[in-house]
Amino acid sequence: MNFMYDPKSMKAEEFISHEEILESLAYADQNKNNAELIGQLLEKARQYKGLSHREALLLLDCELPDKNAEIFALAEQIKKEFYGSRIVMFAPLYLSNYCVNGCVYCPYHAKNKHIARKKLTQEEIVREVTALQDMGHKRLAIEAGEDPVNNPIEYILESIKTIYSIKHKNGAIRRVNVNIAATTVENYRKLKEAGIGTYILFQETYHKESYEKLHPTGPKHNYAWHTEAMDRAMEGGIDDVGLGVLFGLERYRYEFAGLLMHAEHLEAVHGVGPHTISVPRIKHADDIDPSAFDNGIDDEIFAKLVACIRIAVPYTGMIISTRESPACRERVLRYGISQISGGSRTSVGGYVAPEEDDQKSEQFDVSDKRTLDEVVCWLMKLGYIPSFCTACYREGRTGDRFMALCKNMQIHNCCLPNALMTLKEYLIDYASPETRKVGEQLIEKELTHIPNEKVRGLVIDNLKSIELGKRDFRF
Ligand code: SF4
Ligand code: SF4
Helix, strand or coil, X not given: CCCCCCCCCCCHHHHCXXXXXXXXXXXXXXXXXXXXXXXXHHHHHCCCCCCCHHHHHHHHHCCCHHHHXXXXXXXXXXXXXXXXCEEEEEEEEEEEXXXXXXXXXXXXXXXXXXXXCCECCHHHHHHHHHHHXXXXXXXXXXXXXXXXXXXXXXXXXXXXXXXXXXXXXXXXXXXXXXXXXXXXXXXXXXXXXXXXXXXXXXXXXXXXXXXXXXXXXXXXXXXXXHHCHHHHHHXXXXXXXXXXXXXXXXXXXXXXXXXXXXXXXXXXXXXXXCCEEECCECCCXXXXXXXXXXXXXXXXXXXXXXXXXXXXXXXXXXXXXCCCCHHHHHHHHHHCCCEEECCCCCCECCCXXXXXXXXXXXXXXXXXXXXXXXXXXXXXXXXXEEECCCHHHHCCCCHHHHHHHHHCCCCHHHHHHHHHHHHHHHHHHCCCHHHHHHHHHHHHHHHXXXXXXXXXXXXXXXXXHHXXXXXXXXC
């Protein structure tokens, strides 16, 4: 290796080294049928300490059917060990689709003159959030295009304040995650002070040359500014950051390696890896045709990607959105996904007002169009526990404190009780009769899985208090 690759470097092109990725791809290609080496890596991964990008890439490329079966089985085992059967629920909230960037895969790109441009006023945010609370949501991811005039940081901060202040019936948004463009340390500090949960920014692609072509205009064109954003966010005090690529833009093997190198960089520099990884695939939207991009991946490869990410970074939550169909979501839940959205609207103002065709402002077409109640019921029938928990962030368990909890496997003493108590709130306040029936039976059964007797007793008491009208218990 005579090129510059340094996970500790603060320069994008050094911690995401193109040459290192190419070497890793070649290494994986050469060894994809090497049963002995793949067996050794699986042995290593069974210690739950993760794998490097190069090691994980070899598992991704593996062509041996028996080893592939082991890879999927291990991903499933890690998922069960770390996350049990809990699935955290959230919804996106689109604040504004004004955008000055030219991203060629997104209908909000500045040159799209026919899409309806909308920006929610604070009064409209109140209405949207009230609708989300009435569905039962407690955790939101806010989304806004990059536009210093229409969506300045002050607008985002004011919107966050508004969202947290809305208390409608028993509803409350208890965690606001933020997905806005790369910004300055100073602005990240302001977001931190506003009490955000995770700062999410998708890299879209780690391939610099492609990145520059896919982002021909606007501030997002600057690869280094975008790729180094998480370092600035952490410098600004944000502990929890969420990574992601848009699969379909570039070759998936390249993106997979880049994603894991980014995680390794955060761990090496800040001592804490990404809080979440999202795995969106490019979908149809307004003037965007996914077939115009050559690198689409089928469901088979998609499942393998999820499984290999799960094995490589066991402590990182994985998110899937309603871009994917119920069948696809069901499959990848097994192999590693720990958070899903439900009842989502991907347009500005879409929770209150269904849009007329000529007023459409969606960022992408939703494949899973079910209501939150239908998704919750479906999850429970599959044996999962939908969780509306937001406890860690509210108890100050973020960043390395959160990771320490995970690494000591202490998370089990918090997550299951919190999942059951927040699910109970949901069942009483928002569920349909059928969902409630299924849920009550599930809670009854899952209570017996809380190992600590004292904790179990407390949870039983709290569940009774929830029936009497009290809310917001947490460990
Ligand atoms: S992906 Fe984001 S930055 Fe790019 S056009 Fe869409 S909203 Fe704007
Ligand atoms: S206790 Fe923490 S890690 Fe567990 S579900 Fe709640 S917020 Fe997530």
